[in-house]
Amino acid sequence: MFTIAVPTLLMVPATLFICGLKNTEKNTSVKPKTENAGISDLFKRAFKNRSYIFIVLGFFTCGFHMALITNHLPTQITSYGMSSDTTAAIFSVYGVATMIGAFLVGIMCSKFKMKNVL
Numbered sequence: 607m608f609t610i611a612v613p614t615l616l617m618v619p620a621t622l623f624i625c626g627l628k629n630t631e632k633n634t635s636v637k638p639k640t641e642n643a644g645i646s647d648l649f650k651r652a653f654k655n656r657s658y659i660f661i662v663l664g665f666f667t668c669g670f671h672m673a674l675i676t677n678h679l680p681t682q683i684t685s686y687g688m689s690s691d692t693t694a695a696i697f698s699v700y701g702v703a704t705m706i707g708a709f710l711v712g713i714m715c716s717k718f719k720m721k722n723v724l
Contacts, residue, residue, distance in 0.1 A: 664724075675700070 652658045683693045714723045 680693050680697070683696060684690065711723060
């Protein structure tokens with residue numbers, strides 16, 4: 607946990623530094639429409655946007671599948687009498703396949719329209 611916590615904590619001052627530089631830029635002529643909007647207004651506008659709904663559904667589906675796989679697959683595999691080493695190998699293959707898929711989709715998105723790839 608410390609391996610992850612230390613870099614995460616170091617990102618806080620870096621983020622504050624970067625955001626501080628962004629706020630002091632001279633070119634602030636274009637301001638977003640939602641600068642003074644309340645949180646309820648932002649949610650209303652977001653849920654009226656078809657793209658936002660699709661992206662939320664996509665992330666929910668992906669997160670649900672990842673949680674299901676990581677929580678239930680190891681116990682399912684071991685309940686069939688396979689060893690922990692086999693379970694680790696299966697997860698390794700799954701992880702490598704996920705990385706290759708993400709890489710290939712990234713290449714395809716650079717050549718074709720993203721909406722068609724997805």
